[in-house]
Amino acid sequence: MAAEHQPIIAIEKASFTYEGASKPALESIDLAVHEGDFLGIIGPSGAGKSTLVYSMNGIIPHYCKGDFFGSVSLGGNDTFETSLTDLSRIAATVFQDIDAQMVASVVEDEILFGLENFGVSKTEIEPRLAEALASVGISDLRNRAISSLSGGQKQKVAVAAVLALKPRVLLLDEPTGALDPASSRQIFELLRELNEHHGITVVVVEQKIGLLAEFTKRLAVLAGGTLRYCDETRAVLRNAAELLAIGVNVPRVTTLSLLLHEEGYGIDRFAVDVDEAKGMIEGIVA
Numbered sequence: 001m002a003a004e005h006q007p008i009i010a011i012e013k014a015s016f017t018y019e020g021a022s023k024p025a026l027e028s029i030d031l032a033v034h035e036g037d038f039l040g041i042i043g044p045s046g047a048g049k050s051t052l053v054y055s056m057n058g059i060i061p062h063y064c065k066g067d068f069f070g071s072v073s074l075g076g077n078d079t080f081e082t083s084l085t086d087l088s089r090i091a092a093t094v095f096q097d098i099d100a101q102m103v104a105s106v107v108e109d110e111i112l113f114g115l116e117n118f119g120v121s122k123t124e125i126e127p128r129l130a131e132a133l134a135s136v137g138i139s140d141l142r143n144r145a146i147s148s149l150s151g152g153q154k155q156k157v158a159v160a161a162v163l164a165l166k167p168r169v170l171l172l173d174e175p176t177g178a179l180d181p182a183s184s185r186q187i188f189e190l191l192r193e194l195n196e197h198h199g200i201t202v203v204v205v206e207q208k209i210g211l212l213a214e215f216t217k218r219l220a221v222l223a224g225g226t227l228r229y230c231d232e233t234r235a236v237l238r239n240a241a242e243l244l245a246i247g248v249n250v251p252r253v254t255t256l257s258l259l260l261h262e263e264g265y266g267i268d269r270f271a272v273d274v275d276e277a278k279g280m281i282e283g284i285v286a
């Protein structure tokens with residue numbers, strides 16, 4: 001296979017059991033993410049979503065103790081054989097608890113910290129810092145105290161700090177968990193911009209199904225440590241009854257399609273957005 005066609009993340013038969021746990025958090029996961037993908041990961045609480053992110057960025061097996069089977073490669077490097085430092089040059093992670101992730105008290109210092117740690121040369125630091133702030137749209141926050149920022153602004157600082165490191169993959173674990181709907185949407189608009197115009201592969205764990213439906217290209221559904229679906233977002237969402245049964249929400253228009261189908265309206269293709277729902281209802285009325 002030509003190198004450019006190899007997935008940037010390739011997970012093969014990966015299983016992981018945390019030390020002391022009675023059952024695996026991940027079981028026999030096969031998942032390939034190609035460069036340019038925008039993959040959403042969803043599943044009920046305890047499904048293994050964070051564990052899957054940790055296995056993509058090398059925290060598993062390097063940092064979390066437990067039994068790891070199978071293989072994961074990141075940018076063609078086996079995560080088992082590659083140091084966390086080298087892996088972090090390929091994939092940058094924005095963790096669930098951004099307050100715990102922040103190390104500095106002022107925005108520009110937060111970004112400088114990563115650049116200095118990565119050994120970026122002095123002449124390159126300023127342009128990278130300015131570019132990272134600009135690409136996230138927060139150049140005006142450069143000298144602000146992080147403690148004075150809103151949740152959405154902090155999330156953008158966290159994204160800028162990892163973008164300055166020029167990763168090929170951006171991994172985010174519930175980046176909108178603490179945000180209101182408008183700020184959540186802004187974060188996804190930013191992720192789309194980074195994906196479409198900067199060529200960054202995005203993998204995001206997220207509970208807000210409306211955002212996943214609108215912004216992601218593909219969706220992976222985890223439940224009980226196993227991968228139940230992984231396909232184009234719209235194709236996955238059409239499995240409305242199955243998703244609801246495993247505790248995953250679907251867009252409201254998809255639930256409506258399911259209800260109409262159960263009422264005997266013969267819906268053969270469930271709507272996943274408002275336009276499709278409009279077409280479906282016009283069809284029924286006609």
Ligand SMILES: Nc1ncnc2c1ncn2[C@@H]1O[C@H](COP(=O)(O)OP(=O)(O)OP(=O)(O)O)[C@@H](O)[C@H]1O
Nearest residue numbers: 018019021025043044045046047048049050051052
């Ligand atoms: N450090 C740990 N030690 C032992 N078990 C753990 C540890 N971290 C997670 N687990 C267990 O592994 C399983 C998967 O957890 P994980 O955090 O990956 O799920 P999740 O889908 O991200 O959940 P949530 O949506 O609640 O964040 C759960 O059963 C959890 O209790």
